[in-house]
Amino acid sequence: MSQFISDSVCQSLLAYYPQKRDGGVQDGRYPAFITHEVDTRVPLKPESILPAYSWFALLLSTMNVLSSMLSPLGMSTGALQDTLKLVVIGGTVETARRASVSAWNGFVDSFFLTAHFSEEDYPYDWLMHWLSKQPAWGRSREFEITTRSVGRNGLTQTTTGDLEEEEDDDDDDALIHGRRKRKVAFMPSVDSVHSLYYRGHWLKITRTKRYPDYGHGSALKISVVARNNDILKKLVLEAKREYEKDAEHRVHIFLADTTYGCWRWNGARQKRPMSSIVLQPGVKDMLLADCKDFLCSEEWYAERGIPFRRGYLLHGVPGSGKTSLIHSLAGELGLDIYVVSLSSKGMSDNTLTTLMGHVPTRCILLLEDLDAAFTRSVSRDATSTGAPASTTSTQTTTAESDGSTLSLSGLLNSLDGVAAAEGRLLFATTNHIERLDPALSRPGRMDVWVNFTHATKWQAEGIFKCFFPYKPAAVAAPSETPAGESTDASQKNLPLPKRKASTHAIPLLSEAEISELAKRFAAAIPEDELSVAGLQGYLLKNKTRPRECVDEVDEWIIQERETREKLKKEKAEREAKEKKETEEREKKEKEEKEAKEAQEKEAKEKLERKEARLKAKKALASKSDSSVPADATTTTESTTAPAAAATPAADESSSSSSESDTIGVEADTEESVTSEEEEDKAEDAAVKEGAKKEKWVAVKSQPSPAEPQPEATTTEESSPS
Numbered sequence: 001m002s003q004f005i006s007d008s009v010c011q012s013l014l015a016y017y018p019q020k021r022d023g024g025v026q027d028g029r030y031p032a033f034i035t036h037e038v039d040t041r042v043p044l045k046p047e048s049i050l051p052a053y054s055w056f057a058l059l060l061s062t063m064n065v066l067s068s069m070l071s072p073l074g075m076s077t078g079a080l081q082d083t084l085k086l087v088v089i090g091g092t093v094e095t096a097r098r099a100s101v102s103a104w105n106g107f108v109d110s111f112f113l114t115a116h117f118s119e120e121d122y123p124y125d126w127l128m129h130w131l132s133k134q135p136a137w138g139r140s141r142e143f144e145i146t147t148r149s150v151g152r153n154g155l156t157q158t159t160t161g162d163l164e165e166e167e168d169d170d171d172d173d174a175l176i177h178g179r180r181k182r183k184v185a186f187m188p189s190v191d192s193v194h195s196l197y198y199r200g201h202w203l204k205i206t207r208t209k210r211y212p213d214y215g216h217g218s219a220l221k222i223s224v225v226a227r228n229n230d231i232l233k234k235l236v237l238e239a240k241r242e243y244e245k246d247a248e249h250r251v252h253i254f255l256a257d258t259t260y261g262c263w264r265w266n267g268a269r270q271k272r273p274m275s276s277i278v279l280q281p282g283v284k285d286m287l288l289a290d291c292k293d294f295l296c297s298e299e300w301y302a303e304r305g306i307p308f309r310r311g312y313l314l315h316g317v318p319g320s321g322k323t324s325l326i327h328s329l330a331g332e333l334g335l336d337i338y339v340v341s342l343s344s345k346g347m348s349d350n351t352l353t354t355l356m357g358h359v360p361t362r363c364i365l366l367l368e369d370l371d372a373a374f375t376r377s378v379s380r381d382a383t384s385t386g387a388p389a390s391t392t393s394t395q396t397t398t399a400e401s402d403g404s405t406l407s408l409s410g411l412l413n414s415l416d417g418v419a420a421a422e423g424r425l426l427f428a429t430t431n432h433i434e435r436l437d438p439a440l441s442r443p444g445r446m447d448v449w450v451n452f453t454h455a456t457k458w459q460a461e462g463i464f465k466c467f468f469p470y471k472p473a474a475v476a477a478p479s480e481t482p483a484g485e486s487t488d489a490s491q492k493n494l495p496l497p498k499r500k501a502s503t504h505a506i507p508l509l510s511e512a513e514i515s516e517l518a519k520r521f522a523a524a525i526p527e528d529e530l531s532v533a534g535l536q537g538y539l540l541k542n543k544t545r546p547r548e549c550v551d552e553v554d555e556w557i558i559q560e561r562e563t564r565e566k567l568k569k570e571k572a573e574r575e576a577k578e579k580k581e582t583e584e585r586e587k588k589e590k591e592e593k594e595a596k597e598a599q600e601k602e603a604k605e606k607l608e609r610k611e612a613r614l615k616a617k618k619a620l621a622s623k624s625d626s627s628v629p630a631d632a633t634t635t636t637e638s639t640t641a642p643a644a645a646a647t648p649a650a651d652e653s654s655s656s657s658s659e660s661d662t663i664g665v666e667a668d669t670e671e672s673v674t675s676e677e678e679e680d681k682a683e684d685a686a687v688k689e690g691a692k693k694e695k696w697v698a699v700k701s702q703p704s705p706a707e708p709q710p711e712a713t714t715t716e717e718s719s720p721s
């Protein structure tokens, strides 16, 4: 019955609300504002209730009017009245219910504070990281288990409900059967509401997918019953602190996504200590001090109207530590690294400008191998030097098949244009500084230049000490630093690692012995000949044999030189071969081209001659048709007819000769042309044949029954069809 009442009410209301919010009945369902299955999450608002009441009043008055109209007619209004009463009562009840739900939701909403966090922003990562550490997930009945790093931080969390066995807890690097053990993190599952108790408040946590179809774009919603948002502020700050504490030993790397023109988190790398980078004395300190000074002088820049940006150009031989130094600096300064590969597919001026505009204020922006990217992107020429000439080509940049349309001006604009981000440290590396356009490397864009060379003796000694730990002071007698000896951290031995003893045995030598070996090692290394990366490779090979490593270094250097010579020779041979092949190919192509051109020229000439002949013949034919008088034709006929009659099987030649006779002087021209073409007789014959036929056609179209039959008749008859 109540269903009937409500449906009647609904029907009646629909009559009055055809265009209401949900647009009438859709898919056989009533609009949400009058259905029974009211969505309590979308409460009926007071403004929608009031008009409903006024409609009911209207309905009642209509009822009264109707009954007063029907009663004089003697019709029974009882049934109608009962129905209408039911409608009114049902409507009133339903409206009251909605009003109460709406009022309750409004009441609750006025106490709930809700914060939204989007995956694209940092607070989302902080909160997810914080949530993954909450013990509450251990008791939760619905959660997501992941072995992936949490958010962007790339950390393997130790969370409640960690499936690792207790005793293995603190060894992150433990291996099982050669594989790193994975730890699991407990996370709020998607599309379900979780409750968490935090500092005397119940938090309502909802994680949703913003674009479920694309499988990315998560969002987090945290609601709390509180009078002001202090509790949420505290929560976010605490999450941030924890996140930063855990990320303290990591450097986050972001890569440019040229497809969407945005930055994608690529992982978090362990920080590299500055002491592990061995450079000439003072270089590291200078760079570090300069970066620190820049980061804290925003106001100084603003006062002088100088854009708050600083560029560093690290140039020099490959494997000399340019990238490693940047990585290490990022760790020391606590900055993330944003890497752009200018030669990547789809990189264009617009994309680069967008990317640069979205770089956060404090970070390291790294443009790797600037010369290579630049050469490819700007000049589109593999052999280009990328020298200033490429500036000219900038204006005529053409899109390549991969969609890369980056130009030098685009690059320069994105680096220091209006849209470029401020507060970032720009680092660019190159192996060929001479290839860079001066506009790119000028001060203001690249303020500090650092040259990286092959390994010096100083570096060789430092890197040796980095590789071989010495015995702790308690085991071996501490050695005193002799006066005047370097205080550079990279020239000191690294202490033993804190981790559990590794299975491979590295003999522990005394500090003095290591220093002695390092000196011998450095003495053996030629100055500025081998790359530091090369030295590192050799030391890595011998990381358990420090003494032998030094003893065998001379042999290794000889081998290195031989290998280098061999590679050089091979390269030279390869290049020579390639050059020869290229030359031969070019020569062949040239010859082919010339032959083709000659052929084309010849064919063209032939065609021209042919056309000329045809023209001449046509002219002759038309002349003979128009200029030869009727009596002349008769004369011709009189001369040729007997011949034709005399030789009924007269062949083409006779016919031709008769033609020649007919044409007279002009025919000489044709003959002379024909004689010029002796080498192409067959062709000529065909041409003649064509001309003859043409003549026949021309003449045939003319005859009239009144006129005497011209010689062409004879020709037609005599010519083989």
Ligand SMILES: Nc1ncnc2c1ncn2[C@@H]1O[C@H](COP(=O)(O)OP(=O)(O)OP(=O)(O)O)[C@@H](O)[C@H]1O
Binding pocket: 276, 277, 278, 279, 317, 318, 319, 320, 321, 322, 323, 324, 325, 429, 430, 431, 452, 459, 463, 532, 533, 534, 536
């Ligand atoms: N000066 C150095 N101190 C410590 N390690 C170094 C140094 N130079 C090179 N290495 C080591 O050599 C390897 C290569 O170094 P890196 O990639 O930083 O060189 P690069 O100059 O950036 O080379 P490229 O120009 O080819 O990119 C790294 O593993 C790094 O540890």
